[in-house]
Amino acid sequence: MKDTASWRAIQKVLENGESIDLKHFRPVRPLGSGDTGSVHLVELLGTGEYFAMKAMDKSVMLNRNKVHRATAERQILDMLDHPFLPTLYASFQTKTHICLIVDYCAGGELFMLLDRQPMKVLKEDAVRFYAAEVVTALEYLHCQGIIYRDLKPENILLHRDGHISLTDFDLSCLTSCRPQVFLPHDIDKKKKRRKSRSNPIFFAEPMRASNSFVGTEEYIAPEIITGAGHTSAVDWWALGILLYEMLYGYTPFRGKTRQRTFANILHKDIRFPASIQVSLAARQLIYRLLHRDPANRLGSYEGAMEIKQHPFFRGINWALVRAATPPELEAPLQDTLEATLPPPAADGAHTDMF
Known part of the structure; x- marks a missing residue:
């Protein structure tokens, strides 16, 4: 949804005249990988706001003829504004990857x-x-x-x-x-x-x-x-x-x-x-x-x-x-964020994710 603390944090960066790119994020840990790339938990530096970053390898997508799927996914994500669907906060490219910044769902x-x-x-x-x-x-x-x-x-x-x-x-x-x-x-x-x-x-x-x-x-x-x-x-x-x-x-x-x-x-x-x-x-x-x-x-x-x-x-x-109130479960929901956060890095510190 486009009226949250995460959305406002991203907008603040944009209001300062900057374009969102990889340098604005601190990598926390990998969340998973697929046939064209990987997903990482990242923090917007200096904000305490966490996101999921989907990074798609350009060379892999070209070799597998899947560039059109990445383009379609970005277009679709940009259309969405609904509580049960992801928000696309930013998208950018590096030399090797196309990156999409979306909600991190701590419940897994x-x-x-x-x-x-x-x-x-x-x-x-x-x-x-x-x-x-x-x-x-x-x-x-x-x-x-x-x-x-x-x-x-x-x-x-x-x-x-x-x-x-x-x-x-x-x-x-x-x-x-x-x-x-x-x-x-x-x-x-x-x-x-x-x-x-x-x-x-x-x-x-x-x-x-x-x-x-x-x-x-x-x-x-x-x-x-x-x-x-x-x-x-x-x-x-x-x-x-x-x-x-x-x-x-x-x-x-x-x-x-x-x-x-x-x-x-x-x-x-x-x-x-x-x-x-x-x-x-x-x-x-x-x-x-x-x-x-x-x-x-x-x-x-x-x-x-x-x-x-x-x-x-x-x-x-x-x-x-x-x-609605979520149901009580015999094995309850686990918050995967708090238990796995490493100590924060200094502002500007960046570790390569790719």
Whole structure:
């Protein structure tokens, strides 16, 4: 969000007539690495404000033909202003790297939080909390014409206050979007049945289809595998997989090999083990999100609104989701910042990160 202490600290540097670059940051520790670069925890010198710096190696991106993805990710990040999505505070280049400065989420990955829980599952109230925030974030992205395409626990980060932030937009697709408002009688005419809902429905989903084969294999929607062309409905499929994993501890279509996983996604019936107690509403929501035909998948017709109105989310105050109290967890959230900070360096001191 662009009204925080971190944002103001960056703006103060800019107001002094300086351009943000590598010399303004003190490296603290590496946070991770990927196929085109690495992520570091950094401090804006002299401020006590911490950020994550994603550094992408130019030569690697050129060799792997991924420059367009870095460009798209920066463009997408620059569009975002939402509590459950990252803020792009600055971007710059060195001779060897393209650097993006975004929020540091001290709670770590949802993946690691799940891994610390008994049986690697969450109670249903916790699943509902995290899923509601994911739905809200995806709704905002879709309104901007962005198909996320990489929803998974590793890409859901947690702030120290327990709320989420989606990360990694290098696989995302920016398309066009035409927001619409449907009146209840419009919906009735199309579906040929009466509806008790009386409020207008806001609908905004990306319009153009993509044929790119992208995503994490256990979360990939069937239409991506078949190459039939895909829309934002792939994000709602991934939400169904995420819900299943949070409730059961594993994904529903995982196979011993990549090809077996894809075959399962295309042909295997979804099963809900009786060994773990999950409500009927949760199972029904997952079932409707994991419909292989994207045209009949929940969310493909009325977007996020369709999902928000499902009985699983009954009791959620969508207007105040960002103010909701995070759930109590059997293995609580860990603050990864305080325990790992080294002694501060003198102003102007800089250690190479690359």
